[in-house]
Amino acid sequence: MDEVDLLYQEMILxxxxxxxxFGELEDATHKAVGHNPLCGDHIEIFLKVKDGxxxxxxxxxxxxxxxxxxxxxxxxxxxxKTLDEVKNLFEKFHNVITSKPDEPxxxxxLGKLAVFAGVREFPVRVKCAxxxxxxxxxxxxxxxxxxxxx
Amino acid sequence: METQTKELKxxxxxxxxxxxxxxxxxxxxxxxxxxNKPLIYFDNAATTxxxxxxxxxxxxxxSNLNSNIHRGVHYLSQAATSEFECARNIVKSFINxxxxxxxxxxxxxxxxxxxxxxxxxxxxxxxGDEVLITEMEHHSNIVPWQIVCSKTGAKLKVVPFDDNxxxxxDELEKxxxxxxxxxxxxxxxxxxxxxxxxxYIIRRAHDVGAVVxxxxxxxxxxxxxxxxxxxxDFFVFSGHKIYGPTGIGVLYGKKEILESMPPxxxxxxxxxxxxxxxxxxxxxxxxxxAGTPHIEGAIGLGxxxxxxxxxxxxxxxxxxxxxLNYASxxxxxxxxxxxxxxxxxxxxxVSFVVENVHPHDIGTLLDRDGIAxxxxxxxTEPVMRHFGVxxxxxxxxxxxxxxxxxDQLVLSLKKIVAKFK
Numbered sequence: 001m002d003e004v005d006l007l008y009q010e011m012i013l014x015x016x017x018x019x020x021x022f023g024e025l026e027d028a029t030h031k032a033v034g035h036n037p038l039c040g041d042h043i044e045i046f047l048k049v050k051d052g053x054x055x056x057x058x059x060x061x062x063x064x065x066x067x068x069x070x071x072x073x074x075x076x077x078x079x080x081k082t083l084d085e086v087k088n089l090f091e092k093f094h095n096v097i098t099s100k101p102d103e104p105x106x107x108x109x110l111g112k113l114a115v116f117a118g119v120r121e122f123p124v125r126v127k128c129a130x131x132x133x134x135x136x137x138x139x140x141x142x143x144x145x146x147x148x149x150x
Numbered sequence: 151m152e153t154q155t156k157e158l159k160x161x162x163x164x165x166x167x168x169x170x171x172x173x174x175x176x177x178x179x180x181x182x183x184x185x186n187k188p189l190i191y192f193d194n195a196a197t198t199x200x201x202x203x204x205x206x207x208x209x210x211x212x213s214n215l216n217s218n219i220h221r222g223v224h225y226l227s228q229a230a231t232s233e234f235e236c237a238r239n240i241v242k243s244f245i246n247x248x249x250x251x252x253x254x255x256x257x258x259x260x261x262x263x264x265x266x267x268x269x270x271x272x273x274x275x276x277x278g279d280e281v282l283i284t285e286m287e288h289h290s291n292i293v294p295w296q297i298v299c300s301k302t303g304a305k306l307k308v309v310p311f312d313d314n315x316x317x318x319x320d321e322l323e324k325x326x327x328x329x330x331x332x333x334x335x336x337x338x339x340x341x342x343x344x345x346x347x348x349x350y351i352i353r354r355a356h357d358v359g360a361v362v363x364x365x366x367x368x369x370x371x372x373x374x375x376x377x378x379x380x381x382x383d384f385f386v387f388s389g390h391k392i393y394g395p396t397g398i399g400v401l402y403g404k405k406e407i408l409e410s411m412p413p414x415x416x417x418x419x420x421x422x423x424x425x426x427x428x429x430x431x432x433x434x435x436x437x438x439x440a441g442t443p444h445i446e447g448a449i450g451l452g453x454x455x456x457x458x459x460x461x462x463x464x465x466x467x468x469x470x471x472x473x474l475n476y477a478s479x480x481x482x483x484x485x486x487x488x489x490x491x492x493x494x495x496x497x498x499x500v501s502f503v504v505e506n507v508h509p510h511d512i513g514t515l516l517d518r519d520g521i522a523x524x525x526x527x528x529x530t531e532p533v534m535r536h537f538g539v540x541x542x543x544x545x546x547x548x549x550x551x552x553x554x555x556x557d558q559l560v561l562s563l564k565k566i567v568a569k570f571k
Contacts, residue, residue: 004518008511013570017506039510039526040540062540064508065570125514 006118007125008065011073016065021075025058032142034061034135036127041067045135054078054086057136064128066119071132073112083140089113090133096120097129168465174550176201176457187520190555195340195368195499195546196524197390200454204394207453211446218442220419234445237452238435244455245385246376247402251434254408255448258399259367260290262386263334265401265438266363267294269411270384271332277303279331282360284309284317284346285536286339289529291365295334304331311536315342315491322354330360337369341528341544342491343474343499345369352382361407367391371548372470372497374463377402389447394454398447401438408434415440466549470498473547473556480560486567490542499546501528504563507570509541512563516543519562 025031025046034043043061047054057078059071078086089110096105097119107114119129174180179199182189191199211233217226219234241253256262271294275281281295285308292306299306307330309322326333333355338345348364355362363384366375370387377385384407389398403411413420413431417440422430431437458466477500481487486505504512513525524544527534534540545559 002518004515007514008569017570040534042540064510066511068508122514125510128510 003118003121007122009115009118011112011115012065012069015069015072019059019068019072021058021072023058023060025056028058030139032135032139034131034138036063036067036131039064039128041128041131043067043071043132043135045071045132045139047136047139049083049140052082054081054083059132063131066116066125066128067131070116070129073115074132074136077112078136086140087137090137093133094130097126168461168469168549170469170550170552173461174552176203177550178202178205180550184520184522185518187518190519190521190551190558192545192547192551192555192559193522193524194371194548194551195391195528195544197396198371198393198548199550200393200395200450201457203457204450204453208395208446208450211449216446219445220436230445233449233452234443237448240452240455241400241402244375244459245370245402246378248378249405252402252405252408254401254403254435254438255443256386256399256401256438257397257444258388258390259365259386260388260399262384262399262401263291263363263365264294265414266334266384266386266403267298269414269438270361270407271295271298271304272301273412275299275302275304275331278329279304280307280325280327280329281305282307282309282322282325282330282333282335282355284335285311285532286315286317286342286344286346286530287334287336287532288340288365288367289531291334291336292532295332308532311342311344313537314493315339315344316493317344317346317351319347319350322351326354326358326360328358330355330358332363333360334363334365336365336367337375338372338497339491339530339533340368340499341501341530341533341542342493343496343501344491344493345373345495345497347495348382349380352380356381368497371458372463372467374467383407389451389454392451392454393457394451395444395447398444398451400451405434408438413437413440417441419443461549469549470547473551473553474498474500476553477545477547477556477559480556481563483560484563484567487563490537490539498548499544501542501544503539503542504567507566509543511570512543512566515566515569516559516562519558521559521562523559 028046029049030047032045041063046058048056057075093113099105099120101121107117116129119125177199215230217230219231238250238253242250307325311317335351352362361383364382366385366387371392383404385402387400390396420432420437420440422432487502490501509525526541
């Protein structure tokens with residue numbers, strides 16, 4: 001497969017077109033706003049945490065296919081995870097997409113997120129894939145506040 | 151003798167009809183591959199490619215002439231000084247300034263605007279005064295004025311544009327008044343392509359006693375500019391947008407106004423004498439050129455201007471307009487594409503958005519086909535806000551682009567639209 005087809009895989013195009021868990025969460029316990037001033041991407045994450053675990057998560061905003069699909073797919077893999085598990089998953093995800101194209105990586109433990117492995121061929125697009133995640137981590141760490149990540 | 155041969159060569163070339171394939175031979179970079187595809191360079195509004203004549207001029211400078219200028223008595227210093235000052239003279243003739251010393255070399259258009267904002271603006275603005283700009287300015291013609299306004303208490307006023315991307319001159323009439331002290335306007339918008347009616351704006355500004363700065367960053371490479379005919383007080387542009395090197399730009403200012411202005415930076419070259427009690431400033435243009443300048447940049451710019459003059463800006467404008475019209479027509483074949491900026495008078499760039507496809511995805515996918523365009527807000531966030539879009543894709547053309555390249559762009563865009571369906 002061509003590198004660009006690895007980046008824009010069917011699953012990514014699908015989530016871009018039909019984002020899952022799109023919208024607001026009225027009883028969110030955590031939320032944050034993420035903003036990439038360079039490309040004008042804007043995302044809001046709503047998170048509901050109960051007993052230390054993610055009970056629900058939603059997002060809204062505008063962005064490119066990579067950032068929208070990343071947010072959408074992220075919301076589908078978080079439910080039931082503890083906050084530590086969430087952070088751990090982001091770290092693994094981040095490691096893979098920022099690795100050098102010729103470095104061997106383990107995408108098995110990423111599950112669905114492995115679809116983003118192609119991003120590492122496009123260093124300028126890494127920020128698109130991580131915007132939702134950075135915003136999520138901000139929401140977790142700065143509980144109950146709305147802030148801008150730049 | 152050598153100079154004569156060169157001029158003769160220019161003469162002969164000028165008489166030939168415009169041949170884009172001949173022109174392309176002058177630009178080495180146009181023959182490289184990107185992602186194994188022939189490069190199609192449509193990011194000319196960001197920076198232009200350099201002809202081998204400019205590259206050779208710079209190589210020759212470092213191989214044969216390198217020396218510091220204006221103070222050495224040795225051969226190389228005199229030779230370098232003479233080339234540097236010759237470049238100033240080339241710029242002067244190119245924009246038809248009255249005197250060589252009206253041409254100040256800067257790092258670029260941005261520094262030139264900052265120089266005027268700080269030196270002229272801070273000296274002449276006071277509370278109650280107004281600075282007038284437009285809604286389509288590049289950030290570099292907004293932020294320096296905001297800074298100087300906040301320091302002096304002057305107010306920034308903005309002339310809006312309509313949905314075609316044309317300035318609303320009735321609104322200008324409502325805003326402009328004897329309070330207006332500085333009018334700073336972009337000649338051609340970098341994100342919309344609009345060619346503004348600067349003759350009219352300059353006249354109206356002078357009617358109320360304001361000075362006018364024209365940001366020529368996007369016009370100097372497309373249109374003949376005559377600063378005396380325009381009667382603007384300042385005109386700025388960057389060398390790298392007119393096929394010259396980066397890091398060099400020009401501030402033109404009317405001599406009497408430049409003479410009245412305090413220095414912008416202190417240092418070597420801008421002084422006549424220095425004691426700890428008193429420093430006497432040098433005359434124009436040196437007063438505004440502190441420190442060792444970008445010597446090869448200025449000389450390279452001179453060479454770039456010669457190159458452009460050799461083709462002829464009228465010929466360039468004519469050909470680029472054909473490229474623009476062709477691209478605008480062909481893009482209409484894709485219903486999902488919407489062109490942003492439809493002014494009647496437009497330079498050769500097309501800003502567009504594509505339904506359901508973000509500009510960054512377009513940029514990445516076109517790049518894989520070897521096509522370089524710009525995506526983003528183009529340093530004109532207020533323009534993006536006007537149209538309610540976070541970003542656009544922009545294809546900007548130069549005289550070395552071809553109709554076949556535009557065909558390729560349209561083909562690639564059709565592929566992208568289908569992919570995202």
